[in-house]
Amino acid sequence: MRVKDEIKQDAVIEATVALVNEIGFVSSSVSKIAKRAGVSPATIYIYFKNKEDLLVSTYIQIKTCLAQAIMENFDANLPVRDALLQAGTNLYAYISSHSELFYFTEQFANSPYADLVNRDEIEIQFKPLFDLIQYGVDQKIIKDAPFELLFAHLYLPIFSLVNPRMHPDFKATPENIELSMNMAWDAIKL
Amino acid sequence: MRVKDEIKQDAVIEATVALVNEIGFVSSSVSKIAKRAGVSPATIYIYFKNKEDLLVSTYIQIKTCLAQAIMENFDANLPVRDALLQAGTNLYAYISSHSELFYFTEQFANSPYADLVNRDEIEIQFKPLFDLIQYGVDQKIIKDAPFELLFAHLYLPIFSLVNPRMHPDFKATPENIELSMNMAWDAIKL
Amino acid sequence: MRVKDEIKQDAVIEATVALVNEIGFVSSSVSKIAKRAGVSPATIYIYFKNKEDLLVSTYIQIKTCLAQAIMENFDANLPVRDALLQAGTNLYAYISSHSELFYFTEQFANSPYADLVNRDEIEIQFKPLFDLIQYGVDQKIIKDAPFELLFAHLYLPIFSLVNPRMHPDFKATPENIELSMNMAWDAIKL
Amino acid sequence: MRVKDEIKQDAVIEATVALVNEIGFVSSSVSKIAKRAGVSPATIYIYFKNKEDLLVSTYIQIKTCLAQAIMENFDANLPVRDALLQAGTNLYAYISSHSELFYFTEQFANSPYADLVNRDEIEIQFKPLFDLIQYGVDQKIIKDAPFELLFAHLYLPIFSLVNPRMHPDFKATPENIELSMNMAWDAIKL
DNA sequence: GATGAATGAGCCTTCATTCAT
DNA sequence: GATGAATGAAGGCTCATTCAT
Known part of the structure; x- marks a missing residue:
């Protein structure tokens, strides 16, 4: 099996921060964050329980x-x-x-x-x-x-x-x- | 007539404030605000250009x-x-x-x-x-x-x-x- | 305002029955039903509380x-x-x-x-x-x-x-x- | 080895039955079945072609x-x-x-x-x-x-x-x- | 063989807004 | 002016399945 990728988790967090900066807290959806992080929306739910x-x-x-x-x-x-x-x-x-x-x-x-x-x-x-x-x-x-x-x-x-x-x-x-x-x-x- | 207008407009603003307090900025939608103010969503768009x-x-x-x-x-x-x-x-x-x-x-x-x-x-x-x-x-x-x-x-x-x-x-x-x-x-x- | 359209409600129910016949209960999603009934998914939620x-x-x-x-x-x-x-x-x-x-x-x-x-x-x-x-x-x-x-x-x-x-x-x-x-x-x- | 196989396969089938009883056919997903059987979702696909x-x-x-x-x-x-x-x-x-x-x-x-x-x-x-x-x-x-x-x-x-x-x-x-x-x-x- | 990570598609639902009355 | 009906787009999340180890 693949091993959990801490780099990927960090990428998601970084994308979250970046997106909130760009378009604000209110408009930052999970799928936008995923797109920005270069992962699937579903992947985010591997690393985090929910939004x-x-x-x-x-x-x-x-x-x-x-x-x-x-x-x-x-x-x-x-x-x-x-x-x-x-x-x-x-x-x-x-x-x-x-x-x-x-x-x-x-x-x-x-x-x-x-x-x-x-x-x-x-x-x-x-x-x-x-x-x-x-x-x-x-x-x-x-x-x-x-x-x-x-x-x-x-x-x-x-x-x-x-x-x-x-x-x-x-x-x-x-x-x-x-x-x-x-x-x-x-x-x-x- | 004029009076009635302002009452309704104020009701909407009050509802907005109240709702943001209760459920937060992120979750406050136009329809919820309308419901709280006791008006139709469409009515809000008479008094305000948009959200x-x-x-x-x-x-x-x-x-x-x-x-x-x-x-x-x-x-x-x-x-x-x-x-x-x-x-x-x-x-x-x-x-x-x-x-x-x-x-x-x-x-x-x-x-x-x-x-x-x-x-x-x-x-x-x-x-x-x-x-x-x-x-x-x-x-x-x-x-x-x-x-x-x-x-x-x-x-x-x-x-x-x-x-x-x-x-x-x-x-x-x-x-x-x-x-x-x-x-x-x-x-x-x- | 528009009046609630009983014809539309019936269309949704008919579409539900038809779709369940065609693809089964398990695969019949709200959006498919909506498409079959010729309405928006959101419209279904005007006539019914949820699925x-x-x-x-x-x-x-x-x-x-x-x-x-x-x-x-x-x-x-x-x-x-x-x-x-x-x-x-x-x-x-x-x-x-x-x-x-x-x-x-x-x-x-x-x-x-x-x-x-x-x-x-x-x-x-x-x-x-x-x-x-x-x-x-x-x-x-x-x-x-x-x-x-x-x-x-x-x-x-x-x-x-x-x-x-x-x-x-x-x-x-x-x-x-x-x-x-x-x-x-x-x-x-x- | 052979024995172990059948044990796992049976566990999956048992989990399927149990889950369908508990949450119904519609809600029984492969991942939930896997979790209930104590195996990985991927394992199910070793024993069965698909859902x-x-x-x-x-x-x-x-x-x-x-x-x-x-x-x-x-x-x-x-x-x-x-x-x-x-x-x-x-x-x-x-x-x-x-x-x-x-x-x-x-x-x-x-x-x-x-x-x-x-x-x-x-x-x-x-x-x-x-x-x-x-x-x-x-x-x-x-x-x-x-x-x-x-x-x-x-x-x-x-x-x-x-x-x-x-x-x-x-x-x-x-x-x-x-x-x-x-x-x-x-x-x-x- | 066995796994957990990974995914695009799709789930149900609500959104901001407009339409027709 | 005021309304509830109506909507396409998007929301958060889970799906069946495959990948890489």
């Missing part, structure tokens, strides 16, 4: 890559500020150079499919970062505010700025990114 | 309402900080009490339909607010950063925090909102 | 016609023998001249769809005949056996003989039918 | 078993009546204890596949019984009617009564079976 599974798997895979990129060279021994801002810079770098992945996640996250993913599975990858924020709070370096609040002010502006659909006029130059990270820090520092 | 027009119109109407809510009692004569934070508070208040409208816009904005709306038409409503930010920069009250950057740090955290899909654990209490606005101000103030 | 509904409705309609044909000129005042045999003759006459309807019901009855029909709805049409059999038992004209047994020996042989698929060599001449009815009577008479 | 061949083979195998069961201990030297009724009793006994086989044949016989089987191959197994009927006719013990007619009145009622789908209210007790066989004999005896 939902395909989309959720694609999302989780992207999010996992993103998490790894953000947490790369994360060093809790650095000064809190430096460690946190490094993550933001990583975030910017990754999204900038993988905008098509980013588009997919944005469309996915704002769809009912989003309710199907296990958030914990993703968030656990940021544990060291979360711990560091808490440490900053404990050390009275960071404001004593709910975690979600701190996180939102730290990373959401950059997360949004990097999205051309939301900010078509923004130029994500290194200078601007640095500016943004400084502003983020000003927001949360005590 | 795209219906969705875009719904989006613009919501965004217009949102803009009005934000800019309500906006007073450029107040201290810059107070005026800007007031807008943020308005934003929070409106979204909190109209979450179904908010969900629609989030799904819409992350779809290819978003590219069809004239952004200027919406942004012009915020002109006074934008001008005030620029004034703050000129007066060296606010950091000298690109406008998009300032705007993002001012309002995006709250815009995201208020979305339960993104922050299911966040409690949008008045205290937290005030905290958030203060952090936003710390981010942009000089 | 199951189409098949069940077709079945019930045929069974109703069959019941009417059998019970036509049924006369409980005739001698029991004559009245019961008349029904058998009617059965034979109807099936012979509507074999395509008969084929459909045979295929339907031996499929899981059969479990979906309300048997009572059909059987009630034979009430007078059932009553007469009971009367025959009470009058000691007919054997004192369970109703199902009497019924089976009265009408099942002819029901089967008339089916070319089961009895390709049998010639359903009037003489043979009369012979069969006499044998049926011999079976049940006291 | 049609699988179904027809299954049918013939069942019919052969049924024929053997009916003709077991058939004794042409007994009085005609006794010999014929014994076969009926055997028929009842076999079907009662192998209802799942019976269901399959009913669904198969009322499908286009039925036209593909060589009837002679099956009927030849009943030769002694057929001969005995003819003998009864010649000896003026049995009515002088076409063979099909005699056969239908002898065995079809019981064949139908034993089918719960057709007679859900009938209790196939030994007493009822004896009653039925007597009625059958009354129908055909001179």
